[in-house]
Amino acid sequence: xxxxxxxxxxxxxxxxxxxxxxxxxxxxxxxxxxxxxxxxxxxxxxxxxxxxxxxxxxxxxxxxxxxxxxxxxxxxxxxxxxxxxxxxxxxxxxxxxxxxxxxxxxxxxxxxxxxxxxxxxxxxxxxxxxxxxxxxxxxxxxxxxxxxxxxxxxxxxxxxxxxxxxxxxxxxxxxxxxxxxxxxxxxxxxxxxxxxxxxxxxxxxxxxxxxxxxxxxxxxxxxxxxxxxxxxxxxxxxxxxxxxxxxxxxxxxxxxxxxxxxxxxxxxxxxxxxxxxxxxxxxxxxxxxxxxxxxxxxxxxxxxxxxxxxxxxxxxxxxxxxxxxxxxxxxxxxxxxxxxxxxxxxxx
Numbered sequence: 059x060x061x062x063x064x065x066x067x068x069x070x071x072x073x074x075x076x077x078x079x080x081x082x083x084x085x086x087x088x089x090x091x092x093x094x095x096x097x098x099x100x101x102x103x104x105x106x107x108x109x110x111x112x113x114x115x116x117x118x119x120x121x122x123x124x125x126x127x128x129x130x131x132x133x134x135x136x137x138x139x140x141x142x143x144x145x146x147x148x149x150x151x152x153x154x155x156x157x158x159x160x161x162x163x164x165x166x167x168x169x170x171x172x173x174x175x176x177x178x179x180x181x182x183x184x185x186x187x188x189x190x191x192x193x194x195x196x197x198x199x200x201x202x203x204x205x206x207x208x209x210x211x212x213x214x215x216x217x218x219x220x221x222x223x224x225x226x227x228x229x230x231x232x233x234x235x236x237x238x239x240x241x242x243x244x245x246x247x248x249x250x251x252x253x254x255x256x257x258x259x260x261x262x263x264x265x266x267x268x269x270x271x272x273x274x275x276x277x278x279x280x281x282x283x284x285x286x287x288x289x290x291x292x293x294x295x296x297x298x299x300x301x302x303x304x305x306x307x308x309x310x311x312x313x314x315x316x317x318x319x320x321x322x323x324x325x326x327x328x329x330x331x332x333x334x335x336x337x338x339x340x341x342x343x344x345x346x347x348x349x350x351x352x353x354x355x356x357x358x359x360x361x362x363x364x365x366x367x368x369x370x371x372x373x374x375x376x377x378x379x380x381x382x383x384x385x386x387x388x389x390x391x392x393x394x395x396x397x398x399x400x401x402x403x404x405x406x
């Protein structure tokens with residue numbers, strides 16, 4: 059009886075490992091570069107697309123390897139043009155990604171984990187138990203799928219990427235960094251790092267690690283309160299990463315990178331809509347150069363969290379801008395298909 063072994067996912071191999079494979083099988087090492095270009099620059103989904111390789115060579119690759127490509131199994135289109143994708147992974151698990159079109163840009167909002175472990179009370183994704191981290195190629199594939207949709211449905215290129223989908227990117231650090239490397243590489247998708255934003259709930263030691271690693275992309279912090287008692291009541295991560303530690307990590311970030319941070323901030327009725335909270339945010343904003351996105355809240359059915367009044371938002375806006383903090387109110391898109399910020403919960 060012949061034993062069979064599972065085929066390796068070829069995208070798990072580094073270029074040097076791919077070269078070694080070809081040499082070991084009596085082929086020229088440069089074949090690895092050809093295959094690598096098909097995988098990461100041309101986003102090939104199967105070996106038959108690799109037309110500059112002989113049929114025999116393609117058959118050999120099929121014998122030894124697989125390409126565990128994602129599948130966009132369901133696509134929903136919002137009245138405002140937003141597209142939400144239900145993305146099935148090779149093991150049958152599902153995450154969601156979103157194409158967000160505006161007049162000047164098309165943004166891919168991608169997921170980094172299946173579910174989330176951080177239990178933020180206002181977020182639908184937090185209600186899903188974290189199943190696993192996404193691999194670099196699963197993250198990369200989400201970007202490619204949205205890039206193709208931007209060209210197909212809008213006849214425009216993908217311009218921006220935000221890691222604001224399902225999961226906490228800094229708890230999948232190595233895979234997220236590898237994915238960004240592939241996305242920005244000249245032999246990958248060749249997207250500019252300055253067009254990429256990684257959003258975190260504020261894991262202090264990982265923000266410092268990013269600074270030490272010299273990343274070139276933008277940082278956003280999902281803040282939502284600048285008073286520890288309030289923040290801990292809605293975001294349990296604040297118990298282990300309180301605001302003073304987060305502030306110190308941001309000072310370190312700015313000292314190393316000279317890149318300002320964006321604070322993502324939802325104002326809720328009866329939770330953080332007072333002037334005390336607004337002044338606490340202003341104080342926190344002065345730790346390093348920063349800007350603020352005041353985000354329109356997207357309900358997740360239970361009614362505990364309600365969008366604050368327009369007067370409260372204007373109070374925040376006026377206080378911050380009078381004190382030199384660039385602030386904008388970010389209207390959410392895709393609410394009618396549960397694609398807006400905080401709504402991703404595999405309800406497709």
